[in-house]
Amino acid sequence: MTFNSPGKTYKAAVDVGGTFTDLLLVGDNGLTALKVPSTPAAPEKSVIMALAEAGGLGVPLIHGSTVATNAILEKKGVKTAFIATEGFKDIIEIGRQNRPELYSLAVEKPDPLIPSDMRFEAGERIGPGGEIISRLTRKDARLLASAVKKHHAGSAAVCLLFSFELPGHEEILLEELEKLGIDVSISSRVLPEYREYERASTTVLNAYISPVMRSYLERLEKGICTREDKADLRLMHSAGGTVSSPTAMKRPVDLVLSGPAGGVIASEWLGNSLGIDQLITFDMGGTSTDISLIDHEVTITRETKINGLPLALPMIDIHTIGAGGGSIAYVDKAGALKVGPESAGADPGPACYGRGTRPTVTDANLVMGRLVPGSFLGGRMTLETKRSIGAFKNLLVGETVEASATATLEIALSHMETAIKKVSLERGHDPRDFTMAAFGGAGPVHACELAERLEIPRVIIPLHPGLFSSMGMLLASPGRDYSHSVIRPLNKKCVNLLKKLFSALEKQAAEDMKSEGFSKSNLKFMLRVEARYLGQSHGVTFTVVELDEADIRGRFEKAYEAAYGHLQPGFEAEIVNAQLSCRARAGDIPVRTHECKTRSKPRPVEKKRMYFGEMVNGSVYNRANLSPAYPVSGPAVITQDDTTTTVPPGWRLAVDIMGNLDLEFMK
Amino acid sequence: MNNPTFTLEVFINLIKSAADEMGTVLHRTAFSPNIKERKDHSCAVFDARGKLVAQAEHIPVHLGAMPETVKTVLDNFRLEEGDLVILNDPFTGGTHLPDISMVSPVYIDGKITAVLASRAHHSDIGGYAPGSLALVSDIFQEGLIIPPVRLISKGEYQYGTEEMITANTRSPHERKGDLEAQVSAHTIGEKRIRNIAARLGREVMLSRFEEIMDYSEKLTRLAISNMPDGKYCFTDCLDDDGFSKNEILINVEVKIEGNEITVDFTGSSPQVEGPFNCPRAVTYSAVYYVMKCVTGAEIPANAGAFRPVTIKIPASSLLSATRPHAVGGGNVETSQRIVDTIIGALARALPHLIPAASQGTMNNLSIGSLAGTSGKPWSYYETIGGGAGAGPNREGASAVHTHMTNTLNTPVEALEYAYPLRVNRYEIRRNSGGRGKHRGGGGGIREIQALEECHATILSDRRSRGPWGLEGGEDGKPGKNKLVRNGKAEKLPSKCNLKLKKGDKLKIETPGGGGWGKLQG
Numbered sequence A: 001m002t003f004n005s006p007g008k009t010y011k012a013a014v015d016v017g018g019t020f021t022d023l024l025l026v027g028d029n030g031l032t033a034l035k036v037p038s039t040p041a042a043p044e045k046s047v048i049m050a051l052a053e054a055g056g057l058g059v060p061l062i063h064g065s066t067v068a069t070n071a072i073l074e075k076k077g078v079k080t081a082f083i084a085t086e087g088f089k090d091i092i093e094i095g096r097q098n099r100p101e102l103y104s105l106a107v108e109k110p111d112p113l114i115p116s117d118m119r120f121e122a123g124e125r126i127g128p129g130g131e132i133i134s135r136l137t138r139k140d141a142r143l144l145a146s147a148v149k150k151h152h153a154g155s156a157a158v159c160l161l162f163s164f165e166l167p168g169h170e171e172i173l174l175e176e177l178e179k180l181g182i183d184v185s186i187s188s189r190v191l192p193e194y195r196e197y198e199r200a201s202t203t204v205l206n207a208y209i210s211p212v213m214r215s216y217l218e219r220l221e222k223g224i225c226t227r228e229d230k231a232d233l234r235l236m237h238s239a240g241g242t243v244s245s246p247t248a249m250k251r252p253v254d255l256v257l258s259g260p261a262g263g264v265i266a267s268e269w270l271g272n273s274l275g276i277d278q279l280i281t282f283d284m285g286g287t288s289t290d291i292s293l294i295d296h297e298v299t300i301t302r303e304t305k306i307n308g309l310p311l312a313l314p315m316i317d318i319h320t321i322g323a324g325g326g327s328i329a330y331v332d333k334a335g336a337l338k339v340g341p342e343s344a345g346a347d348p349g350p351a352c353y354g355r356g357t358r359p360t361v362t363d364a365n366l367v368m369g370r371l372v373p374g375s376f377l378g379g380r381m382t383l384e385t386k387r388s389i390g391a392f393k394n395l396l397v398g399e400t401v402e403a404s405a406t407a408t409l410e411i412a413l414s415h416m417e418t419a420i421k422k423v424s425l426e427r428g429h430d431p432r433d434f435t436m437a438a439f440g441g442a443g444p445v446h447a448c449e450l451a452e453r454l455e456i457p458r459v460i461i462p463l464h465p466g467l468f469s470s471m472g473m474l475l476a477s478p479g480r481d482y483s484h485s486v487i488r489p490l491n492k493k494c495v496n497l498l499k500k501l502f503s504a505l506e507k508q509a510a511e512d513m514k515s516e517g518f519s520k521s522n523l524k525f526m527l528r529v530e531a532r533y534l535g536q537s538h539g540v541t542f543t544v545v546e547l548d549e550a551d552i553r554g555r556f557e558k559a560y561e562a563a564y565g566h567l568q569p570g571f572e573a574e575i576v577n578a579q580l581s582c583r584a585r586a587g588d589i590p591v592r593t594h595e596c597k598t599r600s601k602p603r604p605v606e607k608k609r610m611y612f613g614e615m616v617n618g619s620v621y622n623r624a625n626l627s628p629a630y631p632v633s634g635p636a637v638i639t640q641d642d643t644t645t646t647v648p649p650g651w652r653l654a655v656d657i658m659g660n661l662d663l664e665f666m667k
Numbered sequence B: 001m002n003n004p005t006f007t008l009e010v011f012i013n014l015i016k017s018a019a020d021e022m023g024t025v026l027h028r029t030a031f032s033p034n035i036k037e038r039k040d041h042s043c044a045v046f047d048a049r050g051k052l053v054a055q056a057e058h059i060p061v062h063l064g065a066m067p068e069t070v071k072t073v074l075d076n077f078r079l080e081e082g083d084l085v086i087l088n089d090p091f092t093g094g095t096h097l098p099d100i101s102m103v104s105p106v107y108i109d110g111k112i113t114a115v116l117a118s119r120a121h122h123s124d125i126g127g128y129a130p131g132s133l134a135l136v137s138d139i140f141q142e143g144l145i146i147p148p149v150r151l152i153s154k155g156e157y158q159y160g161t162e163e164m165i166t167a168n169t170r171s172p173h174e175r176k177g178d179l180e181a182q183v184s185a186h187t188i189g190e191k192r193i194r195n196i197a198a199r200l201g202r203e204v205m206l207s208r209f210e211e212i213m214d215y216s217e218k219l220t221r222l223a224i225s226n227m228p229d230g231k232y233c234f235t236d237c238l239d240d241d242g243f244s245k246n247e248i249l250i251n252v253e254v255k256i257e258g259n260e261i262t263v264d265f266t267g268s269s270p271q272v273e274g275p276f277n278c279p280r281a282v283t284y285s286a287v288y289y290v291m292k293c294v295t296g297a298e299i300p301a302n303a304g305a306f307r308p309v310t311i312k313i314p315a316s317s318l319l320s321a322t323r324p325h326a327v328g329g330g331n332v333e334t335s336q337r338i339v340d341t342i343i344g345a346l347a348r349a350l351p352h353l354i355p356a357a358s359q360g361t362m363n364n365l366s367i368g369s370l371a372g373t374s375g376k377p378w379s380y381y382e383t384i385g386g387g388a389g390a391g392p393n394r395e396g397a398s399a400v401h402t403h404m405t406n407t408l409n410t411p412v413e414a415l416e417y418a419y420p421l422r423v424n425r426y427e428i429r430r431n432s433g434g435r436g437k438h439r440g441g442g443g444g445i446r447e448i449q450a451l452e453e454c455h456a457t458i459l460s461d462r463r464s465r466g467p468w469g470l471e472g473g474e475d476g477k478p479g480k481n482k483l484v485r486n487g488k489a490e491k492l493p494s495k496c497n498l499k500l501k502k503g504d505k506l507k508i509e510t511p512g513g514g515g516w517g518k519l520q521g
Helices: A044-054 A069-071 A138-150 A169-181 A197-224 A246-251 A258-274 A363-365 A385-393 A403-425 A443-453 A465-475 A492-515 A549-564 B008-029 B065-076 B162-169 B172-200 B202-225 B280-295 B328-348 B414-418
Strands: A011-018 A020-027 A030-037 A061-064 A079-086 A118-124 A132-134 A157-158 A183-186 A235-238 A242-244 A279-286 A289-295 A304-306 A308-313 A319-321 A328-330 A337-344 A433-437 A458-461 A483-487 A522-535 A540-544 A573-584 A606-611 A615-622 A638-639 A643-645 A651-655 A663-666 B043-048 B051-057 B083-087 B099-108 B111-121 B149-153 B230-238 B248-257 B262-266 B309-312 B362-367 B378-382 B420-428 B443-451 B456-460 B480-485 B488-494 B495-500 B506-507
Touching: A011 A044, A011 A258, A011 A308, A011 A465, A020 A044, A020 A465, A030 A044, A030 A465, A044 A061, A044 A197, A061 A258, A061 A465, A069 A304, A069 B280, A079 A138, A079 A197, A118 A138, A118 A540, A138 A169, A138 A308, A157 A169, A169 A183, A169 A651, A183 A197, A197 A235, A197 A308, A235 A246, A235 A258, A242 A246, A258 A279, A258 A289, A258 A465, A279 A403, A279 A443, A289 A403, A304 A433, A319 A403, A328 A363, A328 A403, A328 B443, A337 A403, A363 A403, A385 A403, A403 A443, A403 A606, A403 B008, A433 A443, A433 A465, A443 A458, A443 A606, A443 A643, A443 A663, A483 A492, A492 A522, A492 A573, A522 A549, A540 A549, A549 A573, A549 B008, A643 A651, A643 A663, B008 B043, B008 B051, B008 B111, B008 B172, B008 B202, B043 B065, B043 B172, B051 B065, B051 B202, B065 B083, B065 B099, B065 B111, B065 B202, B083 B172, B099 B172, B111 B172, B111 B202, B149 B162, B149 B172, B162 B172, B172 B202, B202 B262, B202 B280, B280 B309, B280 B328, B328 B362, B328 B456, B362 B443, B362 B506, B378 B414, B414 B420, B420 B506, B456 B506, B480 B495
Parallel strands: A011 A061, A061 A235, A079 A118, A079 A157, A157 A183, A279 A433, A433 A458, A615 A638, B262 B309
Antiparallel strands: A011 A020, A020 A030, A235 A242, A279 A289, A289 A319, A304 A308, A328 A337, A458 A663, A483 A573, A522 A540, A522 A573, A606 A615, A638 A643, A651 A663, B043 B051, B043 B111, B083 B099, B083 B149, B099 B111, B230 B248, B248 B262, B362 B378, B362 B456, B420 B443, B443 B506, B456 B495, B480 B488, B480 B506
16 A cells, blocks of 8 residues: 555554554545554564554554464463362363364364363352352462462463352452462453353453463553553454453453454444445455354354354354465365365465465466456556466366366355355345445455355445455444343343343443543443243344333344244243443544546456456456446456456446445346 | 356355255254254255265264165155155164154255255153153153154144154153254255255256265275275174173174275174164264265265265164164164274274274263152253273373264253253363373263252263273273262162152263373383
């Protein structure tokens, strides 16, 4: 991205990826962007560097960080102790007793992060009604804390059975451990919900990365403050909001999807600005593709896993697959063509980048005339079509280069098609009701064809598809989500309990937000309830407005029927969880009407052969030359600095007043 | 929309996701803990002749058993559009009675084009004890037998069928919910197959079915041809059948010849009195499971993958049960030993791949009551993980499900909300894995206390001999079952029915996995 001076700057967002760090600034001159290489060994460096170069030091900063994710994936957390109810210290190793690979003779379970000699037990037991079956004494808690200290734990995770019903025992342990200077995460605060393994796993993940996150954020804060301005740092979290740096230090496990969440929030904003309620977000990069679904609101899941370990906090439901522009095509033992998940990454990159030799999805696009060699990255890099052809030549014996390349595109599309079905059809949503928001470097290349297969009639491509995630960070609202298990049949007594729980959650949220500088009058609360039929295990979640038995039942039945297509008359409803989402008003960002450089009918830069199911004659346009007054019909290819958009036959492209490409299937 | 050329890979993704979706709907809307929490169910797509095309990967024990089910239904019914057949009869395509199967056709352009099948382990189907997995000696004590019968005919529920089934179980309300969840799975599956057919056309879809099978066959043959030719024999045994003290032998000869394998069980035990007899379908499942593990998990599971495999079973034997023998534990215990026997034989052919024996049991525990203090019947069923055998490259995992099952445990907190039971202990049984260069995985310990009077059944094995070690590795420790009453522990047999008094504790210690390689130093 070229960098224009932002003028006076008010706010900045920075998304640190594996290869590049994207900085977006809001200033007098509107939005400006800066892209610098990431510094994976010390991620704060690229952030500080970018801000310094842009004159953004001391400016309020929203940050999408992969530090939490990488600490877990690379197992670079601290030595952590686990404390459980007596008889249950192994639950983090046993998990749900299943193996991840069904047909493998070499059974491998996910690494629980805490070895058995760092697991401790507290002599206590609480029952399902919150009753104390065996009381934890202060003396025992103290002894346990000193044993943990002796084992040189840098952090401790405490998860006692039914602690969400009665948190007293966990709190005693918290006090005693903190007295000895140990970082503590207790399950009744991290995730007060039933199912001990998932709660314990989430708590362990939090404890394991807490000290890592704290030291990273401290280094970053030090680097971005100036003599005049203290650091004002907020972090994008996985549920699509932002939290202050001190909150992020306490709850780093909230930050696992910090980056990809930005793209979904930006899509939600895009949908709102265009009046589109139902969106499928399609964020395709070099190595992976992130897909999510917005049905009037962002979809939230509580069933995420990282390195095989459950993370049961509410997170945007982002389905990630290992298919991107750099995915490698190869032939398996029986002669079938496969694509990915192995990726050529940034190094060596696709064959056409000049170093790699194995064919990738990007090479297939180039061979088939869907990329323009001279206009990649604004012309700063020329793609070598010859190398791509060479890479495909040796792939399938007896097949032409074209046949191999088209099959590669076909397979990559099918992976993405399956992924979109997973988040839509498998969850009861018909893709035909949705519009696709496509972004990321490779998203717009495949968006329309993918949409066509799923019968998605419309595709929107935002102004800067490559910077869309950072944009989401600027747009995200401050605040986070709270929850508490209920597990009671829906009746008057249960509704009273719900009222009590919601008011406690609200109070806690208001206090948290006050400490981050937001007054209660600026806060918006959203109440949700998870319910099921008594006897089921899986609930459906729905928004509640008034806490009234009949209203809750009505909303439950509506949500259940929407999910599964039928009701279970004669079965009693059971409330599983109370969920409260708290958000402060999001900041504004200056979005100007897109200034069109031209009012005249756009002229193609060139005409060439390109592949859309078959080879056809199509036009190549520069995005900057497109005008809202003149729609373009496929077959066509639209080039711009950070991506290429393909327009297959049957599709018509219009530019809207905000500069988005609005593509519609016309047949 | 233009009709894109479908590559095989695309088609495999599509057809498999139809089966996966059926499973998702089934477990999310079910009521039985076995289905909703433990995912003890399977869904599959067949062609019109009953050849397996794709199966969702839920649990291996159903892998080979579904084709038998579909074959039975196709042989006995002229399936019309909108029909749905239900069955659980182990001697006509079923496995054991709690596994209820459904089969329905998909009609495209007025012609039968595909067949869908689902199977789910329901938590009660009547019989001697809650959970319908009791230690009994004939099929009639095990529960209600449902021969293949139409539950739905041309889209109309056949009044009486569902009612007859639910009337014969201890939890009719729950059963009704589960049956309906299973029907919903078929509805979704049919919709998906129709979508695929609409895009491809019926004829193209049918030829793709053939191509998928040929593709799997080709991959399987390739894998087998890389194995050393030869005859490999092995014998293993179950502790006993719960009635006599005699060991029950399973004998196998695996013959690898070129790109084909023959698995011959000649010499295995005749049928036994206890419920450990296996319908042929269950024996097939165990063989197919091992084949899939050794030929490559990535080969799509379908009829083609099994073409190079010949299975020989002596008639009316432990591994080919006949009416009226009891079969409840064939599925959940004997199947594990069949696997141990085959991999024992293959250890000599594939020493770089085959691990020592894993726990070799599922440690089935059923507890329930007809009318508890709440006044309502309840029934809890669970299987408990144990030690995995160590392999040439790794230690065995601990307290994990191996081979023929992969069901989840019931969370302690979910269990205690739902039943008058308390879990006192759930941990890894340290030092129970066989020693060796690589140590076998530790077994598990689960101690459950009854908070009111109830009935319990344990079906377990490897209580006298531990799972075998390999290449000089030691055997894992055998499991133990104990009853703790008034502070005193009493040893229980591997298989038993018993009454629990309020306050009684059942302590199940599962076997450790076998070790691999000689212990060094």
